[in-house]
Amino acid sequence: MYISGDHSGKGRYLCTKCSKALYLEDSFDILPLCPECGNQQFLVG
Numbered sequence: 001m002y003i004s005g006d007h008s009g010k011g012r013y014l015c016t017k018c019s020k021a022l023y024l025e026d027s028f029d030i031l032p033l034c035p036e037c038g039n040q041q042f043l044v045g
């Protein structure tokens with residue numbers, strides 16, 4: 001489980017509420033809030 005603001009690293013993350021997929025392109029990117037529902041919790045997808 002990853003939370004918005006984490007330096008979670010490159011990869012694909014799925015919102016735990018709406019299953020929206022986010023892609024982080026850079027290992028220095030910070031996980032944002034879900035753009036669809038504002039959720040802060042993500043799973044690696």
Ligand SMILES: [Zn+2]
Nearest residue numbers: 015018034037
């Ligand atoms: Zn969401």
